[in-house]
Amino acid sequence: MNRNVIICRSILENPAITQRELAQALDVSLGTANNLVKECISEHLIALAGAGGAYELLPSGLELLKQYKVDGALIIAAGFGSRFVPLTFEIPKGLLEVFGERMIERQIRQLHEVGVQNITIVVGYLKEKFEYLIDKYDVKLLYNPEYSSKNTLTTIYRAREVLRGRNMYVLSSDNWMRHNMYHAYEGGAWYSSVFMEGETSEWCLDYNKKGRIGSVSVGGIDQWVMYGPSYFSKEFSEKFLPVLEAYYELPGTEQFYWENVYMDMLSGEAAKRLPNLKEAHDDIDMYINRRPEDEVYEFENLEELRKFDIKYQRHSDNEAMELVARVFKVPESEITEIRCLKSGMTNKSFLFKVKDRHYICRIPGPGTELLINRRQEKAVYDVVAGLGITEKIIYFDGDTGYKIAE
Known part of the structure; x- marks a missing residue:
């Protein structure tokens, strides 16, 4: 993760940002943030703009940001959503409303707010229900014909050319973010994470001091877990997509999530399965994006949605x-x-x-x-x-x- 990019991005978004706020944006201590700011000043990426403490982004900083610009977003919306029946008998899960706004539309709106306009939605179940989004938001729809028999590994496989060579958000249509966590620029590949107290069956992350994910395991106690959106940098996709393409051809991977491939790459299992594929043996960088409590939501079933939006306790339409x-x-x-x-x-x-x-x-x-x-x-x-x-x-x-x- 290029932390200088995060500093330059933060100053571009808010020249009056404080070092404490920078520390929060970087997910580091105040002392570390101070040192990183000094480094950016010495490299002529930023400068103090005056006595008021505001910063100025210099031409070199703007040039640095160009290669980290977000090119677009891929939204996964192909699945049935069996845990939300009978609601999903009539409407795809991503089109369910939370506080009067459809979940997928909230994400599209948040993306548009930061200038991300190139959005592709991978559809499958009740695909025609998403067609109104083409006119309303100028999105593209990509049909996954295997949506009913395979998992998200296949969804990403079908959309691989949308991701290849681009910096792209990879989102689920049924996520709900309280605040807009997207940006015009990102410093590297990441996966959103929240802290789960007690025992959890979620996918748990092990990471180093710089936030680089070292391993993923299913289940744990008091863990930071994969939860919500992710971001694929060009560099990440260059290494990841060839392995995913090879996994698509392997028998027994039909019910794999795309995260299974990433997990196998970290553990070395991908190298064992694909001994002749160079990328399966390479290190792959993705960082944890630790999010505050009550910011990211993945509703597992109707009961959870009822607790969040009381409308569903009375009238689900x-x-x-x-x-x-x-x-x-x-x-x-x-x-x-x-x-x-x-x-x-x-x-x-x-x-x-x-x-x-x-x-x-x-x-x-x-x-x-x-x-x-x-x-x-x-x-x-x-x-x-x-x-x-x-x-x-x-x-x-x-x-x-x-x-x-x-």
């Missing part, structure tokens, strides 16, 4: 949730332990709990009315009711095909 609440005469907040059931040929279904009992809600898939007469199906259930040969039906609509069973 989802047809299935509204139906369940109406049938059981409860507020949506009392519908808990929601889990996706694997979609069948004709239906989408989810499990849930109300008042200590578990139920299944079946949602007919599009076009199933051409295959199944739901009124006849309901009539059969009505005839055999009480014989104990079917599941216990709580609700069945012969027109829509919605069914709730214990």
Whole structure:
């Protein structure tokens, strides 16, 4: 990580910045920040602008920043979001609203605020739902045809030419950042991190005094973990993409995240898997970007989202949730332990709990009315009711095909 770039960037953004604020931006002690400022002054990157303590960015500093300019952003939005059913039966997770603003739109807006306009969104599930963003924000959409059977390794593989030779943010459409953490210039590749107290199953980071990540392990206690956005510098992608491309061809990597490849590069596992690939044996630099508490959010499920935005405790704007609440005469907040059931040929279904009992809600898939007469199906259930040969039906609509069973 080029710390001089961070100093020059910070002064460009705020000439009146204090050394204490620089220390915070650099994630170093005040003494270290003072020494780095002196170094930048001696190298004629910055200068004191006057008695008021403000700094001035010199032509050499501006020249330094040019090679570290952010070229754009890649937003991953291809997945289904099974832990957010039934909401994601109707809308992709990244298009869910938090405090009245869609999560992906918040990130696009934050990127635009710092001048990052070149944005590509990798889509898959319900890809047509993202098309309005083309006109609204002038983004590009890139379709990943393998979204339903493979993980984010494949997403990055499909978008590799968008990343190659560029400095790019790599974001998830379903992240929410309280403050704008993006910049026009970045000093090197990084991964956002938050501190998790106690036991965690997240991906934990080990790093040196300068913040360079040395290893990644899954699970730990009281750890800084991978959480939120990341940034791929040109230099990072030059080493990383050839290894990811080779991993894409390896059997057994279909469910890998792109982070699995990076983790294997750090541990030496990639060199073992790919003995003839030079890049798999090279050191690769990525730095921890430690973020303050309550700044970055990755909502794991609807329960977490309900705690954050109380709107989802009362009204989720989802047809299935509204139906369940109406049938059981409860507020949506009392519908808990929601889990996706694997979609069948004709239906989408989810499990849930109300008042200590578990139920299944079946949602007919599009076009199933051409295959199944739901009124006849309901009539059969009505005839055999009480014989104990079917599941216990709580609700069945012969027109829509919605069914709730214990």
